[in-house]
Amino acid sequence: RTPSSPSSSDDTRATGFVRVRGAREHNLKNVDVDLPRDALVVFTGVSGSGKSSLAFGTLYAEAQRRYLESVSPYARRLFHQMAVPEVDSIDGLPPAVALQQQRGAPSTRSSVGSVTTLSNLLRMLYSRAGDYPQGQGIIYAESFSPNTPEGACPTCHGLGRVYEVTEASMVPDPSLTIRERAIAAWPQAWGGQNQRDILVSMGYDVDTPWRDLPQKDRDWILFTDEQPVVPVFAGFTPEQTRYAVKRKMEPSYMGTFTGVRRHVLHTFATTHSPLMKKRVAQYMLSSDCPTCEGKRLRKESLSVKFAGLDIAEMSRLPLKRLAGLLQPYAQGKAGKQQHETEHPEQAIVAQRIAEDLAARLAVLLDLGLGYLSLERATPTLSPGELQRLRLATQLYSNLFGVVYVLDEPSAGLHPADTEALLAALDGLKGAGNSLFVVEHDLDVIRQADWLVDVGPAAGEKGGHILYSGPPEGLRQVAESQTRRHLFGSSELELPGREPRTPMGWLKLAGVTRNNLDNLAAAFPLGAFTTVTGVSGSGKSSLVSQVLVELVAEHLGQEISLEEEEADALDQPAPVTLGGQITGGMEGIKRLVRVDQKPIGRTPRSNMATYTGLFDHVRKLFAATPAAKKRRYDAGRFSFNVAKGRCENCQGEGFVMVELLFLPSVYAPCPVCHGARYNAKTLEVTYRDKNIAEVLGLTVDDAWEFFAEEPPVHRALTVLREVGLGYLRLGQPATELSGGEAQRIKLATELQRIGRGNTLYILDEPTTGLHPSDVEKLLLQLDGLVEAGNTVIVVEHDMRVVAGSDWVIDIGPGAGEEGGRVVAAGPPEAVAKVKASRTAPYLVRHLQ
Ligand code: ADP
Ligand code: ADP
Ligand code: ZN
């Protein structure tokens, strides 16, 4: 089945092939495959077919393992641990660099400038070639970094913001007494009670409203830096305490008082818990640092200028403008007059560094990232943007003989940006590197030198290599799902239908956020809308940020605050926030975001628990005669509850084994052998399967198994419809891809029958989805609209856009060159708008 693979191992070495034999990672079916080096190899196949298991789980993991063999055991511990792949042998494998989409938040302190190392160069430029004020000596490059003691502004320690607390911020409701928690900033639970008891021992009145206490007492409690240690009589009334103190009775313990301001500032500065930090931050007022005006650097560093700007101002420029500003210096056309006469060497240094910076910036501009600034913090970037930043850095690192393993680099890219990406990949290949890319975008697949198609279906039904060879050869492979999309009509097979007539309009006005300035937009209700535009044009700012926030606020619905958002505290708040809903909310009763974030962060959550399906299953077990006899309730069949789970592993199914000089490893629990339940619980069976065996069923198998149980069956039917029939019910959340998580969320929504009037918002739902999976997704979204709901999707896949009822194209460019509605209307109308950069791509997909 692999027509062009060379046969003998001598051949493969000579002709530059990577030879994989007997790969069995995850669902791979003991496969052999040969991949050319110095080529663009693209791995295709439906979602869950095993592409990542081959590219990342086998090839990259093995390269990493070999590299780690060569470093000391101590150093090995510092690396992210990777399992040894299940494979017989791999020959001819070069060292590998993985550029994976990271969905977790990277460290807050990193920025575009630090990830790309451009900030280092810029600091060198300022240090060596900047314009210093008269009489100031030269300062070193580190002094231009707010993260060093030499550079940090002494007032704000390089944060750019100062935090202060006031009586009003710490005591929001002064009509309460201390006992009634007037001091909201105090810790909750025991900590706050302890401080109150200490005040009682010291004779303060905790039962008078705060505002009636003497100012002197209030000031001391809030602002003192003294930390007196006093006897505490737990559970005593103030009167009993006074008596006990006078009699010098034995106290419950000695307690240390801490002033409220001290508590808040100290906790904020030292806690490692984002939640704690978030809690105390509520009681603080923050503002730009008055000394550095938010620029984070000390005065001397800010006094050095280049092209009239200090380094903080320079770091705030969009990269495109920065490149334009440096260009004349790089070409030796600027900065001459003054320097040549006074310091000729300075002009030469300036030109050298500017040349280097300009060349590196050019790569970033080519990848469509010119709208970012150096100071932009990485947690605010999309995973696709971060991957492209890393890619740009690699392009400039001059490595060769390396294999780059990439995960859907086209994610988040407008077709116009994808062309630039392909050029960048070509550059890496031209420099003598190999590229192994997992990709769904047909434009990228068409550029491949070699295709590896994995399939035919997902999970157990996948894991075979259907084809490995030059793209043309895939034409002959009947089993391939990719073939139809690559060679057939490139349109999705969807039932044709008339564009819908909107039931009303959801109108926004005065939207001001990031690059959006006083924008107005209208979204049709009861229809399927796609929002398009080049990367950085403002789609997410409009849809995922402002629209979501305004609608949620209107509905009084909380937007869930996720862990990563706690990090946002370290970021300046969005500079401007504005916008209101001017109509259409009467048609919306509920807001749902369907994103690709994990459905849980621990193996304790899985598809069955998330969808609610497991509740029904547990009830079925509890209703069996065996369970009734033993009085086992539904809780007994949860691996998260002590009664029924295996106590040795606490229901995890595996235990961590600490090794002295090696990374710790996970091993199946020796007591339950991975079943997660205790033996007694497993004795109960429902139709001859115990609860662990049921969790081991795939959705497809469970669908047959539970055919007689309507609630379970219905949930399973929907999961099959969204293409997840191959997943096991108990597959841990941590093993699911972003696309799988998204479809589980969607399925959970779809099984709530008879809703309507719900607004669904999805940001790039086709990421990670094979064209065949996209068809499934669209059918589901279509079903939601048919049921009277509204769907708004940020999207780059023109086939999806062509099939929508309404298109809103944002742009025309990125960053300051975007942020406007370039066109809005049915796909046919938008495709005719000259100013739209989406139109030329969209037109190809309209009949
Ligand atoms: P693709 O990249 O083609 O979408 P994957 O290689 O991610 O597919 O997955 C192939 C199969 O392996 C799927 O059934 C998936 O659920 C399963 N799988 C993926 N990751 C893990 C894991 N860490 N442990 C066990 N099974 C996994
Ligand atoms: P799109 O979704 O079209 O790719 P975005 O809405 O993400 O575009 O970005 C629009 C502009 O706003 C860009 O210039 C981007 O750099 C900027 N931007 C987006 N998010 C943030 C943020 N959290 N902080 C600062 N600037 C941002
Ligand atoms: Zn400062």
Ligand code: ZN
């Ligand atoms: Zn166990």
